Amino acid sequence: MEITVAIDAMGGDHGAHVTVPAALEILRRDPDVNIVLVGLVEVIEAELRAHRAAVSSRLRIHPASEVVTMDDQPALALRSKKDSSMRVAVNLVKSGEANACVSAGNTGALMAISRFVLKMLPGIERPAIASVLPTLNGHTHVLDLGANVDCSAEHLLQFGIMGAMLVAAVDHKERPSVGLLNIGEEDIKGNEVVKRAAELLRASGLNFYGNVEGNDIYKGTTDVVVCDGFVGNVALKASEGLAKMIGELLKQEFKRNLLTKLAGLMATPVMNAFKKRVDPRRYNGASLLGLRGIVVKSHGGADIFAYEHAIETAVEEVRNGVLRRITEQISLLHPEQGAA
Amino acid sequence: MEITVAIDAMGGDHGAHVTVPAALEILRRDPDVNIVLVGLVEVIEAELRAHRAAVSSRLRIHPASEVVTMDDQPALALRSKKDSSMRVAVNLVKSGEANACVSAGNTGALMAISRFVLKMLPGIERPAIASVLPTLNGHTHVLDLGANVDCSAEHLLQFGIMGAMLVAAVDHKERPSVGLLNIGEEDIKGNEVVKRAAELLRASGLNFYGNVEGNDIYKGTTDVVVCDGFVGNVALKASEGLAKMIGELLKQEFKRNLLTKLAGLMATPVMNAFKKRVDPRRYNGASLLGLRGIVVKSHGGADIFAYEHAIETAVEEVRNGVLRRITEQISLLHPEQGAA
The missing domain is CATH 3.40.718.10 (Isopropylmalate Dehydrogenase)
Structure with a gap:
């Protein structure tokens, strides 16, 4: 089973210094996983070079020109930073280009963006x-x-x-x-x-x-x-x-x-x-x-080892069909909503 | 300043084995304090004898024939155990015979009894x-x-x-x-x-x-x-x-x-x-x-050392006028209620 994870490469206290090497480690370890690194292309490319890595059939870069900061108000991040690495990573889940996304950025902004872009699963308020x-x-x-x-x-x-x-x-x-x-x-x-x-x-x-x-x-x-x-x-x-x-x-x-x-x-x-x-x-x-898509939030201060774990969590959720399971269980509760 | 503390001698996991020696230690240490041990007279007397202690001008026993257990429903303890050591200890605060009471018994029952017997301070709901x-x-x-x-x-x-x-x-x-x-x-x-x-x-x-x-x-x-x-x-x-x-x-x-x-x-x-x-x-x-009286709850499993600390807390609250302070501060907020 091929699983593609979109990574908000710019998110978190350490940005690409953590997200990129963690992604490389997951690629090395799990042959099922493909990664899309989302963010400022030059920053990501520099980090890849520092690790003697390059884009491949399993690793691609998706450009995003803005970054949501830890201080950004969620509503503002949602409205005014439409090309942020966070927003674009979530968009990739929405469009089906990724099966999940991971971000170490601002929790409130990630929640607001995910909810706006992905919407809720049926029966979940x-x-x-x-x-x-x-x-x-x-x-x-x-x-x-x-x-x-x-x-x-x-x-x-x-x-x-x-x-x-x-x-x-x-x-x-x-x-x-x-x-x-x-x-x-x-x-x-x-x-x-x-x-x-x-x-x-x-x-x-x-x-x-x-x-x-x-x-x-x-x-x-x-x-x-x-x-x-x-x-x-x-x-x-x-x-x-x-x-x-x-x-x-x-x-x-x-x-x-x-x-x-x-x-x-x-x-x-x-x-x-x-x-x-x-x-x-x-x-x-x-x-x-509760969203129509898998979104995992890493701690902002995560190091490479911790960030790997956040990616693995996203991969496991995709692999074991957490969205399908939630939808099925909710539909048992509200048969009418499940059918809608 | 003389301070009289009523002790629910029967309360807590260890009852008089803890409450009586703790009270004796406080009497020894703090010459301002008088103690009223409330509960089954023979049990308290036996514990006093075990510690070669006896009633005195500073230590008296006040009889109470019932005991609130940890499993008693608060409402039931309040209605049906009117001669419990807990209730009688709180009554002594109400009547002015004690300046404070301490109990290691059932928290819900102590709260219900204290609220019923002592009532709330003006301005505190x-x-x-x-x-x-x-x-x-x-x-x-x-x-x-x-x-x-x-x-x-x-x-x-x-x-x-x-x-x-x-x-x-x-x-x-x-x-x-x-x-x-x-x-x-x-x-x-x-x-x-x-x-x-x-x-x-x-x-x-x-x-x-x-x-x-x-x-x-x-x-x-x-x-x-x-x-x-x-x-x-x-x-x-x-x-x-x-x-x-x-x-x-x-x-x-x-x-x-x-x-x-x-x-x-x-x-x-x-x-x-x-x-x-x-x-x-x-x-x-x-x-x-928030009550019109000082009530201190000890942990049910308290040992002698811990119970001493609960008594000391009650003594400090009396000595430093916590009730007067609360009443004054509340009346600043609601001058009309303070005057009532």
């Missing part, structure tokens, strides 16, 4: 951002992580379906378990939207586990955790902040005196093994779900 | 649970952590005022900074409630910092972080889950082989110093704010 978080026994997929600040129960149901189908596709689990993030496990807990969402999920035919709490994310209680974008974003960023604080405090304690420095030296391999297990680079690549 | 979290440079106070699942902008404003006055009282900061938890720093971010709350906080006369994000909690960006109880509860529990996972994974890595075990042995003092800095026992004691 809102797109959601799904990401993978490490757990004690593996990983879990959480959505929404910030695309929607006010969600209805129906939106949360749709997120559940999209998340389950994503896991079915990329983790090859046929009946992934779905948890609804709440502030207690009992059915009576939570606000009205969440209570109603639990009813809808229970009736959906998904493998609905019930309510989960914040700590269940890292316990890995369910394969998918569903929440509104406000809650998901806060939980994710609080986790990032806590992890950073723990790392910083440990560093301080290991640097306290000669003895602790020696202990730190001894503990280095252990710490490295630990870091590898929770390395966020291994989880890079958030899926923008 | 909803009580909030405030807790302290460690940060890189100290600690920060976060509220609400789960008392309210649906908040209006006015509620968030009131939480801001209560949180600021709590910090003024217990941390002796006259103009504590207040951040509003959101999913981006820009004013345009967030849902409508949060946007409106930012306007109210900006006009409140508080030292309002503006929006903060999840990671700002652990950065210690502001002295107070305000959020609705759903978001706060999820963020707190996600943090607990992540901290637990990190601890577990580190333990696994240190146990991998002989060499890593040796490194673990060497690193033990460092790890202990680190644990001490983030020890949740040092932050035990959540304040139920």
Whole structure:
């Protein structure tokens, strides 16, 4: 199966210095993949030359004259930068020239452009951002992580379906378990939207586990955790902040005196093994779900290794038909919409 | 200044085994404090005997024949257990026999009973649970952590005022900074409630910092972080889950082989110093704010050391007039209500 991925080569903190070598590595590793590098031709060509690479039947350059910056307002990026590398990469998905696109650019702009260009899948009202978080026994997929600040129960149901189908596709689990993030496990807990969402999920035919709490994310209680974008974003960023604080405090304690420095030296391999297990680079690549096309958002600060992972995520979603799965599952829910 | 604290001696996972020795330690340490131990007299007396202690002018027992369990529904605990140690302890605050009460029992029941018995302060519509979290440079106070699942902008404003006055009282900061938890720093971010709350906080006369994000909690960006109880509860529990996972994974890595075990042995003092800095026992004691009385909730699993900290929190709130401060600050906002 040939899979073509359009890469927003200019996006992210490091632009082509990261996106181009990551794309080259994927081409080397996965013979099914073709890449379209989208952006300023001279910049991309210079980066290819630096890696002694050149365009080929599997690697082509698609010009785009503008770049969306991290500070651009999403609406402005959408309206006024019609030849941005981000917009053109998404256009290639729309036209069918690419099966997916990857960008490390401005999340809000990528969401706005993707939604405008690709439109929503039938039966899905809102797109959601799904990401993978490490757990004690593996990983879990959480959505929404910030695309929607006010969600209805129906939106949360749709997120559940999209998340389950994503896991079915990329983790090859046929009946992934779905948890609804709440502030207690009992059915009576939570606000009205969440209570109603639990009813809808229970009736959906998904493998609905019930309510989960914040700590269940890292316990890995369910394969998918569903929440509104406000809650998901806060939980994710609080986790990032806590992890950073723990790392910083440990560093301080290991640097306290000669003895602790020696202990730190001894503990280095252990710490490295630990870091590898929770390395966020291994989880890079958030899926923008609910669109009529596959769009993966890389972290803006991603390095080459992390960006490769974002490309691989896009490839897996194409290979395992995540869009078809979502569409089919939604049509089971709304037969009339599926037929439309 | 004499301060009398009513202790729900039966509350929590360990009941009198924790509450009584913690109370004795506080009596020993702080000559201003008197304690009323509330609960089953024979149980309390047995625990006192075990510690070679006895009632005195500073320590008395107040009988209560029932105990609220962790599984009791709040409404049921309120209606049918009128002689519970929890209820009687709160009653002592209402009657003025105690200046504050502390309980490690069922949070929902404590909130329901406190609200019913004590009523709200003028100008405060909803009580909030405030807790302290460690940060890189100290600690920060976060509220609400789960008392309210649906908040209006006015509620968030009131939480801001209560949180600021709590910090003024217990941390002796006259103009504590207040951040509003959101999913981006820009004013345009967030849902409508949060946007409106930012306007109210900006006009409140508080030292309002503006929006903060999840990671700002652990950065210690502001002295107070305000959020609705759903978001706060999820963020707190996600943090607990992540901290637990990190601890577990580190333990696994240190146990991998002989060499890593040796490194673990060497690193033990460092790890202990680190644990001490983030020890949740040092932050035990959540304040139920907005009531006409001081109520502090200890973690159910608290040990003696942790429970002492909860009692100290209650004492500090009394000593530094947190209720008066909240009432005064609210009356600045609503002069008509303050005069009522």
